[in-house]
Amino acid sequence: MLSLRPLYLATAALLLAAPALASEPKRPECIAPAAPGGGFDLTCKLAQSALVNEKLLSKPMRVTYMPGGVGAVAYNAVVAQRPADAGTLVAWSSGSLLNLAQGKFGRFDEGAVRWLAAVGTSYGAIAVKSDSPYQTLDDLVQALRQDPSKVVIGSGGTVGSQDWMQTALIAKAAGIPPRELRYVALEGGGEIVTALLGGHIQVGSTDISDSMPHLESGGMRLLAVFSEQRLDKPGMAQIPTAREQGYDIVWPVVRGFYVGPKVTDAEYAWWKTAFDKMLASDDFKTLREQRELFPFAMTGPQLDTYVKQQVADYKLLAREFGLIP
Known part of the structure; x- marks a missing residue:
């Protein structure tokens, strides 16, 4: 008669050797x-x-x-x-x-x-209020060239942050020392939008996903998005890239x-x-x-x-x- 004992032993050995499977976290x-x-x-x-x-x-x-x-x-x-x-x-x-x-x-x-x-x-983006005098990225660059201290830019984090880096790359492309730009350090995209709509800053260095609800409500505009090409989504296709405006900057x-x-x-x-x-x-x-x-x-x-x-x-x-x- 064929004994099943070796099969049972082999199965038990495999179960013991297998790593324990974790269960769903209790308080995710x-x-x-x-x-x-x-x-x-x-x-x-x-x-x-x-x-x-x-x-x-x-x-x-x-x-x-x-x-x-x-x-x-x-x-x-x-x-x-x-x-x-x-x-x-x-x-x-x-x-x-x-x-x-x-x-x-x-x-x-x-x-x-x-x-x-x-x-x-x-993708990174440069935002202004809907009634801002800056209509294009080049309008902003020309204002910065005239007097960078008169343009208050809000960014998430201090010098060296992602938002700072986006405007530093614009400044570099325009021949403006990035350290001459006037920054207000804020804590993330929510604070940038609040400061911009409240008139505490003139420009927000942000990203497009944070911006879309406020674009749709009419509170602000984007001067540029830092994507390789225009974004093929409703509400985004009309936003020009920095690249097409002469500033070769892409920031995912x-x-x-x-x-x-x-x-x-x-x-x-x-x-x-x-x-x-x-x-x-x-x-x-x-x-x-x-x-x-x-x-x-x-x-x-x-x-x-x-x-x-x-x-x-x-x-x-x-x-x-x-x-x-």
Whole structure:
């Protein structure tokens, strides 16, 4: 008679050898590392909606806000205080990577967290109020050439931030020393819009996804978008690129999520699998488009490689502008 004991033993051995499968986090949370209303908030709420719609989370992920240093406070809090909290995602953008390249996140570098997913991209843009005297990007450049101190530019973060870099590239192309530009440091896209519409600044260096609701309401205009070509979406096709106006500047703003450095491989794999499924769904693509984001999907080790290459490239750019030695 054939004994099934060897089969049972072999099956048991395989189960013991297999890695433990993580379950859904009990209290999922997405930290938007800025005030409500900007790009980080948008990124968290996109995932919040999509993960539940796809039944990848059984209950909505809450969104909390941790402004400070355009991501630095949240980065340090997760690495130092919540490194193993598998339920906590933190939103990041290309601006976060630029700040990391300049050492603005303190003692932690780009290797301090686990890069999880990139879910879309926007593009940098230059915004003015709807009644601004500046009708084109060149109008703004001419005003800056005359007297840069008379044009107050609001940007997310201080000198060296992503928003600062966008206008620094314009200044460089126009032959104006970037350090002569007059900046007001604000905390993310929501504050930029508030300051611009309130008349506290004349120009906002922002991105197109933050701007669209206010363009549609008629409160502001975009002088330029930093994309390779005009964006083929409703409400965007009429916005000229910087490139077509004679300023060869392209600045994509990738958006995504990371988790703490001590999140286990199994917990990280659970999130990666969830995001891979979400990114492949048609419903997610619709939600992404509703938030004025363009396709950019990357997870896991591929994203880790991308992030570290981007940080290396940003270091070269920062050195060019004298921001780091």
